[in-house]
Amino acid sequence: MATAVETITSGYRPARYAKHVNPQWVRLLDLLEMNVPYQRCVGAELFTSDGRRIVDFLSGYCVHNVGHNHPDVVAALQTELARCGPAMIQSHVADLAGELAEKLCERAGGRLRKAFFASSGSEGVEAAIKFARAHTRRAGILAAEHAFHGLTCGALSLMSDEFWSSGFGPLLPETSFVPFGSLEALERELQSKRFAAFIVEPIQSEAGVCISPQEYLRSAEALCRRYGTLFILDEVQTGMYRTGPFLAAQQFGVEPDMVILAKALSGGLVPVGAVLMSDAVCDSVYSSLPRAIVHTSTFSENSLAMRAGLATLDVLEQQELGKRARESGVYLQKKLTESLREFEMVKAVRGAGLLMGIEFQAPKQLRLRIPYEAFGAIHPGIFGQIVVMRLFRDYGFLTQVCGNNFMVLKVAPPLMVEQEHMDAFVRAVRAVVELANSPGSFWLEAIGLARRAFRS
Ligand SMILES: Cc1ncc(COP(=O)(O)O)c(C=O)c1O
Numbered sequence: 001m002a003t004a005v006e007t008i009t010s011g012y013r014p015a016r017y018a019k020h021v022n023p024q025w026v027r028l029l030d031l032l033e034m035n036v037p038y039q040r041c042v043g044a045e046l047f048t049s050d051g052r053r054i055v056d057f058l059s060g061y062c063v064h065n066v067g068h069n070h071p072d073v074v075a076a077l078q079t080e081l082a083r084c085g086p087a088m089i090q091s092h093v094a095d096l097a098g099e100l101a102e103k104l105c106e107r108a109g110g111r112l113r114k115a116f117f118a119s120s121g122s123e124g125v126e127a128a129i130k131f132a133r134a135h136t137r138r139a140g141i142l143a144a145e146h147a148f149h150g151l152t153c154g155a156l157s158l159m160s161d162e163f164w165s166s167g168f169g170p171l172l173p174e175t176s177f178v179p180f181g182s183l184e185a186l187e188r189e190l191q192s193k194r195f196a197a198f199i200v201e202p203i204q205s206e207a208g209v210c211i212s213p214q215e216y217l218r219s220a221e222a223l224c225r226r227y228g229t230l231f232i233l234d235e236v237q238t239g240m241y242r243t244g245p246f247l248a249a250q251q252f253g254v255e256p257d258m259v260i261l262a263k264a265l266s267g268g269l270v271p272v273g274a275v276l277m278s279d280a281v282c283d284s285v286y287s288s289l290p291r292a293i294v295h296t297s298t299f300s301e302n303s304l305a306m307r308a309g310l311a312t313l314d315v316l317e318q319q320e321l322g323k324r325a326r327e328s329g330v331y332l333q334k335k336l337t338e339s340l341r342e343f344e345m346v347k348a349v350r351g352a353g354l355l356m357g358i359e360f361q362a363p364k365q366l367r368l369r370i371p372y373e374a375f376g377a378i379h380p381g382i383f384g385q386i387v388v389m390r391l392f393r394d395y396g397f398l399t400q401v402c403g404n405n406f407m408v409l410k411v412a413p414p415l416m417v418e419q420e421h422m423d424a425f426v427r428a429v430r431a432v433v434e435l436a437n438s439p440g441s442f443w444l445e446a447i448g449l450a451r452r453a454f455r456s
Contacts, residue, residue, distance in 0.1 A: 012037035012049065031452055032389045034398075041068035044414045044421055046398065054392070055421050057399045057413045062205070062237040062355065065264035065325075066315045067414040073267035076311035080303055087303045096306035103313055104276055107246040110255035114282040117300040118273035121236035121262035122150025125199070127275045128258050129154050129172075130295060132197035132230045135284040140194040141172070142229070144180040146404045148206035149199065149234055158199060161404045180204055181212065183219050190227040197230040197258075202248040205237040208405030209350060209357030217252040230257040230281065236273075240264035240312070241322035241415060243353035244329070251352070257281055266308035267315070271299070274309075321415040325353040328417060332356065335426045336411075343433050347407075356411040357402065358429065360384070363437070371443040378450045381406040386446050387432055395428035 014035055018026040029035035039049040044067055046054040056064065066073065086092055101115035116131070118124045129141055143149065143158035150156065156165050157172035165171060174194065178185040189195065202217060204210040224231040233256040238248035240261065245251050247259060258281060262273035285295055299305070316322065333349055333356060340346040340358065345368075347361040360383065362376075363369050375382040384401035387409055391397040402408045409429075413421065435442040 031449060032385060033393045034389065043067035043070075044417045052396060054396050054398050055413070055425070057391075057397050057411055057417075057425055059264075059412050059414050060268060061263065061400075061410075062242055062412050063263045064268040064414045065240050065242055065321065066267050066312055066319075067416050068268060070267055070312075070315055072315050073269055073308055073311040076307050077269060077304060080307040085303055088298065090298070094301035094303070094306065096303050096310065097301035100306045100309045100313075101274075103310070104261070104274060107313075108259060108276050109250075111257065111278040112259060112276040113279050114277050116275045116277070116282075116295070117305070118262070118275065118297055119271040119299045119305070120150070120273050121234075121260060122152040122155040122273075123297065124236070124260040124262055124273035124275045125149045125155040125158065125234065126152055127295060128197070128199065128232050128260055128277075129158075131258065131275070131277060131281050131285050132232065135281045136196040136228060136230060138194060138196040138229075140174040140176065140192075140196060142176050142178060142186075142189050142195045142198040144200045144204065145177045146180065146207035146210075147199075147201055147204060147234070148403055150236075163404075180207065180210060181216050183216065183223065186220055187223050187227075190223055190229055193227055193229075195227075195229045197232045198224050199232040199234055201234045201236075201238065202252055202254075203238050203243065203352055203355060205355065205410070206403035206405070208359060208402050208408035209355060209410065211350060211352060212252060214252070217249070217254045221254045221256070232256060232258040232260070234260045236260055236262045237412075238352075238355060241316050241325055241353075242355050242412070244322050244326035246322065248352065265312065266305050267312035270302075270305040270308045272305040272309060316415070319416065322353075325415045328415070328419075328422065329353040329356065331419070332411070332422045332426070335422065336429065339426050339430045340433060343437055345436060346433060351411065354412055354415055354417070357408040358411060359405075359408045360387075361407065367439045368437065368443075371439065371446065375443075375446045375450060378454070382446055382450060383407070383436075384409065386442060386449065387436070389449075390432045390435070390442070390445075391428055395424075395431070397425055397428055 014026050037049045038046050040047045044056050105113050116127050145160045149158045157175045160177045176189055202212050221231045233249050235247050258277040260275050266272040336349045345360050345363050347359040349358050363372055384406040388399055391399050400410055402410050
């Protein structure tokens, strides 16, 4: 008789998913030869039912900081389920939420003393918009160009790349964008005193792993204070020790009014999000007894998410994964830089901790430039997708290009990634880049991909 696990994992049927969920997603994965049946995911390794081992260098876009299915987080969830405790009574004080909020605020420090829990990063951004408006009594929200803040309507209104918003408007009025890193543009906008908040990622992940210039965030915070605008950091990808410290903000010496966390907060097992904020911001929303429930969400403080969050924090700290992220990041960045230095198509390797990007650029040699430009004209993402596809298919590494910059390969393994994985990854990237630097099979593959993609 089949075990419960076998029953759950047998019968991988992507056609059923295509029929009832999203056919284009299945088509895309098929095209990229990445539609594989994962059966067991442990640490940084993913095992497929046909016997392949894939090493995860994406971490679900910075979800799996503690690795996949960390045994301590799994055990904490099992215990929580077994105790039959208060999961979502709603009309009660969710004690676990208090415990997690206290721990998050202690670690974040500065003026962050309260937490609102949500079930995703986008929902956290939505909450931050509302809280900032309530606090300042202003409507406008300012964001940085090419940011990624989420795909619900409010969060989407804070993203300048039209790919995401096209067809979904009208979005929130009174939003504006400034170039990431430009203090002049920021001050010009803030002077209008229209803006409740300026929201920014300390490292713009999907824009291409763009690291804030050292003084930018500190000066941006000072400008926000001068013009009565709240300074909000989106740390959905950068938080939870991904770049070394608990928050990336801590390496820039800033004290935001709000910080949004999600993704890695619950160990990659339960949806979660959190907005950390000052007492003053919180008080302006929950300002009287009748307003005690003015902003809530059914799943927000559910005991599984809270328990997973507490267990994840324990793992991150007991195993000193922040320190490890910092050290591994230095090692990996150095190895990648050295091994890719000679290739003209590699423009830069940059990052902080284990959030890294390899930026490619157009080749100068004519023999490469012709195919490169031909494919770029068909779709700007083809070059990056061939790199991703080859790393996956030929070398067993899961990666992706950045959502708002197809020329940057994102490198973000779980924080406990082993040196052996990093060394193998460096060899694999070098082999793929070497292939792209000669006019052979890499570019032939691009022709095939382009043909299949645009057949129907
Ligand atoms: C920086 C950042 N903010 C917000 C979000 C939205 O989070 P979610 O997908 O959980 O809604 C994302 C998602 O990738 C993100 O990268």
